[in-house]
Structures are given as structure tokens and as C-alpha cells.
Amino acid sequence: MTQSSTGATAPTVEKRANVSPQEFFRDYMLPRRPLVLTDMLSKWPALGKWTPEFFAERWPDKTFEMDGKTWKLGEFISAVLASDPANPAPYLRNQVLREHFPELWEDVRPDNPYFGRNWMQRAFRNAVFRELFHRGSAIELYIGGNGRGFPVLHWDGYHTHAFLMQFHGRKEFFVYGPDQTKFLYPREDCPNISLCADIKNVDLEKYPLFAKAKPAVFVLEPGETLFIPSGWWHTTQMLSPSISLSTNIGNSSNWADMRRDLVSSSSTLNRIKATAYLTLKGWLCAAEDALNWMM
Numbered sequence: 001m002t003q004s005s006t007g008a009t010a011p012t013v014e015k016r017a018n019v020s021p022q023e024f025f026r027d028y029m030l031p032r033r034p035l036v037l038t039d040m041l042s043k044w045p046a047l048g049k050w051t052p053e054f055f056a057e058r059w060p061d062k063t064f065e066m067d068g069k070t071w072k073l074g075e076f077i078s079a080v081l082a083s084d085p086a087n088p089a090p091y092l093r094n095q096v097l098r099e100h101f102p103e104l105w106e107d108v109r110p111d112n113p114y115f116g117r118n119w120m121q122r123a124f125r126n127a128v129f130r131e132l133f134h135r136g137s138a139i140e141l142y143i144g145g146n147g148r149g150f151p152v153l154h155w156d157g158y159h160t161h162a163f164l165m166q167f168h169g170r171k172e173f174f175v176y177g178p179d180q181t182k183f184l185y186p187r188e189d190c191p192n193i194s195l196c197a198d199i200k201n202v203d204l205e206k207y208p209l210f211a212k213a214k215p216a217v218f219v220l221e222p223g224e225t226l227f228i229p230s231g232w233w234h235t236t237q238m239l240s241p242s243i244s245l246s247t248n249i250g251n252s253s254n255w256a257d258m259r260r261d262l263v264s265s266s267s268t269l270n271r272i273k274a275t276a277y278l279t280l281k282g283w284l285c286a287a288e289d290a291l292n293w294m295m
Helices: 021-029 052-058 073-082 102-107 127-136 178-183 208-212 255-263 268-294
Strands: 014-016 035-037 063-066 069-072 092-096 140-144 161-168 171-176 216-220 225-228 233-238 242-249
Touching (some): 021 035, 052 073, 069 073, 127 268, 178 233, 255 268
Antiparallel strands (some): 035 225, 063 069, 092 140, 140 242, 161 225, 161 242, 171 233
């Protein structure tokens, strides 16, 4: 990390290969350090197969709602290929892969060892938490063109960790540590979203402290995976036609924060019940992890 003249700290995001899942959990996930894994996707069939043309040729008439308009996928891909910063195409994002493209499930590796300790995928008797966690940890698809960015600067809801996997094209990322929250103007009604949505065009008269924020800035290349730890602010802009996936993770490293966020808006009685349920679930998941490790 480097210290700026204003006192803000710009994080450094390493790019590494040959990181074992055990080393990753110990040195990055547990202490909440971002990392780019350069080889995690090397054996995923999607890498090298998924291109804009692949989607356009296979599902030209599949429809999606974007920017208040119904798009056919073939039409949308044409817009993606022609996209530029002056006239960016819409962004197809947060689409659950298994719901919208079930045929592509064989191209991904959801049993990847880096995802192994994902308590969000465990069995939940409570239907509300089961739906919330299983949907929240689903693998999601993103397709967009040059010049389009993610619409907000944010950290992922409920303090989950995130894996952002790049299969085609290039994305420029901007990542801020939790210590810079005081410069990023979180929304009162949604504290994981910044009021400074377009970080390259922030009104510094309205949000003067943003000038002190110092992000790590880097490009995510095809085949690379960005690990964003719980509570880390991030946003991105595409530098070319882009196809990527994301998934969210909860386990012993962030469960306490997730539990706090999940119960914070409940009534007193429901908060007590939810806290007890999620605490017990955490103990059970930790015991299951320990048993699996011993085996």
C-alpha cells in the first residue's frame, strides 16, 4: 500500500498464480485482502469458448429487459460490438446463469476449491434465509461493451465476499479499502452504495472528500479472477466487449458481519430469533468444515 499526500491509503492488488486454496483462505480471504488469481479459470470450458458471437449465434432471439427496452440477444450483441465510450451499449448484468442459460452450466466449475467454504450454499430450514442465501450466491452473468461501466460504486450486500471472473474482453477496476469509506459518501438508506456513482465525474463541490479517495486501478484480463473481500468498495468500466461471471461467498471469515447486517433492520423479537438461528447455523457450518478438513 502507498500513502498519499492527503493521508488516504491506496491499496495494492496483487496478481498471482499457483495460490493453493489453503493459502488463499489464510492469507487473503481471512484477513480480507483483495487478490487477482491469474490461473483459477484455466480449466473452465467457458474460457476461450464464450465470445459475443457465440451468444449471438446460439440465442439470437432470446429476450432481456435492459434500460427500459426489450432486447433480442442478437440485437444486443451487435450493440455491444459497436459500443464505445461516446455511445455505450446497455449492460446485461446480474443474470443468474443457471436460470437464463442452463445449457452453459457444463462450461463452469461451481465446485472450484476456492468456493469450497461457501456457507451460503448449505441447507437452511428457514425458507427466508434459504432463498436469500441461495439466490445471493448464484453464479451471475455479465455482458457489456466498451465504455459501459457498473452503475454504482459499492461493496457487496450483507458483507459477502465476491469473485469476479473474466472470460472475454478486458475490464478496468477501481477498488477502495473499507478505511476510505469516509471519503465515499455512503447512502443513508443503503450504506453499501456510494452517492458518487460515476467516479470519473464526481461533483467535488457537493462531495469534496471524494478527492481524497485513492483506489487501486488495474485491468482484469481474460482468464483472471478478482477476489473482492467483504466490505471493499469497487466498480468497473469495460475497455472492450466483455463477458464475465460473479458469485458471492459467506463463511467463518465474514459470517459475523453478514449476521449483523441481516438482522439489523428486524424488529427486536425477530432480531433475537434471527441472531440465534444464524449463530447456530454458523457453528454447524464451522463444525462441518472442520470435519471435512480432518477427512
